[in-house]
Amino acid sequence: MQLPCRSLALRPRAGVAVLLATALMLAGCAELPPAVVTTAPPAPAALPEPAVSPRSPTSEAMRTRFAAVQERMLAQGLLRTELQPQDALYSASQLTENFIRIALYDEYSSFGGNFVARETAARLRRWEAPVRMNIEFGASIPLAQRNADRITLASTASRLGYVTGHPVSVSAQNPNFTVLMLNEDERRAIGPRLASLVPGIDPAVVRTVTNLPDSTYCVVFAFSQGDSGVYTRAVAVIRGEHPDLLRQSCFHEELAQGMGLANDSPAARPSVFNDDEEFALLTRHDDLLLRILYDPRLRTGMLEAEARPIVSTIVAQLMGGTS
Template sequence: MIRKALLALTLFNSPFGLAYEIQQTWLDPKFVERAFIDVALKREYSPGDWALIKWQQPVKIWVDHRVSDIDMHDELTNAHIEHLSRITGHPIQRVKSRDRANVIWLYTQESEWRDDVKREIGSSALKNMHGAICKAGYRLNAKNNSIASAAIIIPVDQAREHGKLLACIVEEIAQVMGLPNDAETAFPSIFNDETPEDLLSPLDIILLKILYEPSLKPGMKEADVRPRLQAIIKRYQQQGILNRAVSDAKSGELYQLIGY
């Protein structure tokens, strides 16, 4: 029953044009390089010379359900974080209590959304709420620029009204893994609002893999990142990782859950 309800919801909310099969941008090393720099080292609301961020400790997620459809939300959440962990090679898991978590994931409702964002992310996040459907934020370790904690707030009624529940689930956790910026140069990608699909594209798979390469350290600026990035992309090209990006994207359980 859960899977049937999920299929109906996501097919209605998530048109899947398979644009990435036509526009194979992830196969172009220069395109991948530019997309990574823009998504990982720039910020939508704060221009400047930003440093790379990523997790160094295991990601431990506590999900707080304040709305109905708990089983469906759990199935979506579990499927996506399992795929993310496999892509990045970084440990990501659910925990059963808030005090064991470093990521608070809240399924809430629109009437409580602003209060939830203020409490979990901070009052400064309220300045950038206009036009947003869901919200995520993170805090950094001051010593090494690694991500110390994060929060994801999804007002389910608002997300479903806009047909973006699945997109919120997929994008917000991917961003707090360390790819925080939306960029026109990344396409097709969940980090680009013009991309019609709501799931991880092949380009997203490559960007996430690159981020968790050991040679890229939190705190690095663009001058240090770029030569390492170029070497990684060249290796990915030689090893066939770029060519396998479509199959890696489709290997996620979310693709099978919604019938893609």
């Protein structure tokens, strides 16, 4: 059976400067959940690795390019890593609107056999089965990078499980959420592997991955059967040429979006669900979005009109009544 693509999230290149929020920053949260511990777990025992293939000249050029991109962003004050920055406070009403826009709208739509940037209303989507994440590496990914990426995957999965209350683990046994870490030539040839990971995959998905423009850093697709909104499979693709912080940022954003927060919003701050690239890693604001998404009072398949009053109630409880 073909599994229709229900969620696509692309990580585009940042603009030249930070997009400054025009809304007034209101009082911070009175009662927030405890801070998430993000210390990486111990590295798993080393397993025999195949010989690493050399990068192609094209991949080497991409690696140099993205190193310069990260350096430029940092110089502009982007890619911030604070969990709860005091210069980016938000109110309950702002958090509610951010959730509605990010969880109940799609960033991309299928049009003419391709995905185009066109925001459309969507049903609430999330996983009901336990999420089992696994990472696969292209042959030219260096061993040290593989070890670092495994640790990032494990720590990100642990955080997602903690904040959502939903089972999220790293497992090579029957995984249903696969992360592909690929250099340029490997990504262009990944079509057959995508077809084996997701039988009946839409050719538009394969084209999106294999023809990924240089301006897109990473991408995730989540799949459900029919219009249920229940995710059963997800695949994230991250460029192996990224320097450490950009790669870690892709892990945070794409894995979180693959949990059901499919859209971005220019109003969301502080958040990775904003294409301005001000924040590189999940913030407390984003933890709250994930917690709301998996609150049992919400149901998979809900539309905005039904979900909004419930979301408002959940947010008021999380933030202690702060408006």
